Amino acid sequence: MTSQTRKILEFVLDNLVWFMLAFVLAVFSALIPNYFQTGIFTNIIEASSVLGVMSIGLALVIITGHMDLSVESVAALSAMAVGILFCSAGIGIGIKLSPEWLMVPVSLLVACAIGALIGFFNGFLVVKLKMSAFIITLASFIWVRGIVLAISGGRSAQDLAPAIRWFAIERLLGIPLSAWIAIACFLLFSVMMAKTPFGRHLVMIGGNETATFRAGIPVNRNLILAFVMAGAIAGLAGWLLAIRTSGATANLGVGLLFNAFAAVVIGGISLKGGVGGLPGVYAGVLLLSSINTAINLMGLPANYTQVIHGLLVLAAVLLDMFKQRLRARLA
Numbered sequence: 001m002t003s004q005t006r007k008i009l010e011f012v013l014d015n016l017v018w019f020m021l022a023f024v025l026a027v028f029s030a031l032i033p034n035y036f037q038t039g040i041f042t043n044i045i046e047a048s049s050v051l052g053v054m055s056i057g058l059a060l061v062i063i064t065g066h067m068d069l070s071v072e073s074v075a076a077l078s079a080m081a082v083g084i085l086f087c088s089a090g091i092g093i094g095i096k097l098s099p100e101w102l103m104v105p106v107s108l109l110v111a112c113a114i115g116a117l118i119g120f121f122n123g124f125l126v127v128k129l130k131m132s133a134f135i136i137t138l139a140s141f142i143w144v145r146g147i148v149l150a151i152s153g154g155r156s157a158q159d160l161a162p163a164i165r166w167f168a169i170e171r172l173l174g175i176p177l178s179a180w181i182a183i184a185c186f187l188l189f190s191v192m193m194a195k196t197p198f199g200r201h202l203v204m205i206g207g208n209e210t211a212t213f214r215a216g217i218p219v220n221r222n223l224i225l226a227f228v229m230a231g232a233i234a235g236l237a238g239w240l241l242a243i244r245t246s247g248a249t250a251n252l253g254v255g256l257l258f259n260a261f262a263a264v265v266i267g268g269i270s271l272k273g274g275v276g277g278l279p280g281v282y283a284g285v286l287l288l289s290s291i292n293t294a295i296n297l298m299g300l301p302a303n304y305t306q307v308i309h310g311l312l313v314l315a316a317v318l319l320d321m322f323k324q325r326l327r328a329r330l331a
Contacts, residue, residue, distance in 0.1 A: 016268070080252070086160055
């Protein structure tokens with residue numbers, strides 16, 4: 001195989017999800033009337049905002065060779081906390097701040113702080129006690145969701161403060177500000193992963209943790225920080241959930257973890273760690289959102305959506321295995 005052919009194959013592997021997205025959009029545009037229009041694509045971007053932000057945090061941990069299954073429940077707890085504090089109906093206590101715009105940074109700080117604390121708890125157990133990240137975060141997935149049910153009593157918080165809800169209503173270039181927040185997060189963390197020592201260290205840890213440690217890089221500190229960041233980002237996703245629904249319910253965000261997992265793996269992040277980038281993850285998120293939009297436009301029952309989502313998760317794992325084997329042959 002010539003070096004030119006190898007470069008082409010590497011380029012295709014690195015950007016496979018973008019080709020898949022273009023193919024899916026082309027097929028849906030041909031099969032579904034009125035699919036190819038600005039309004040539909042705007043809805044796809046808007047619908048992908050929460051999933052996109054959650055996928056960023058999950059990707060940061062997976063690229064280190066670990067797993068964080070708690071991000072969905074962390075987002076739900078953060079959303080419920082924001083709902084209880086700043087909603088005026090249901091179980092909301094309706095806290096008011098003056099001036100009103102202060103409720104935006106305060107609510108965002110509450111959501112991210114809750115996520116960061118749970119992320120630190122997960123990272124500490126994984127790093128200091130050498131426990132399995134899969135088991136620790138699975139336990140967190142369960143007990144954090146339990147806290148959501150306990151503090152809500154199965155009831156909902158409604159009528160979020162208008163100053164916070166504004167981010168889901170106001171639009172820039174036809175796209176809600178909440179979606180712009182997700183896009184900004186992808187840009188920010190993509191630069192961090194590609195251009196900063198911390199980002200490169202996370203990739204190195206996923207590639208070979210022992211060699212990274214011997215190179216003098218503080219592996220434990222970086223791993224804990226990765227879990228903390230994943231938790232804080234999940235908190236941001238919960239904040240976005242709250243402003244999109246103008247409140248919070250006990251079952252808010254159920255099922256997002258599996259979609260985030262599929263988006264991350266389809267986007268090129270290897271389950272073994274050390275391979276992948278966040279731009280591909282965003283393409284994976286848009287791909288899932290495009291499929292969901294097409295299902296809704298075709299009027300398929302909800303159970304078809306569940307089947308397709310399950311198959312997408314399976315396809316994501318198989319795709320990761322295929323890419324790993326092909327890269328091994330090219331090496």
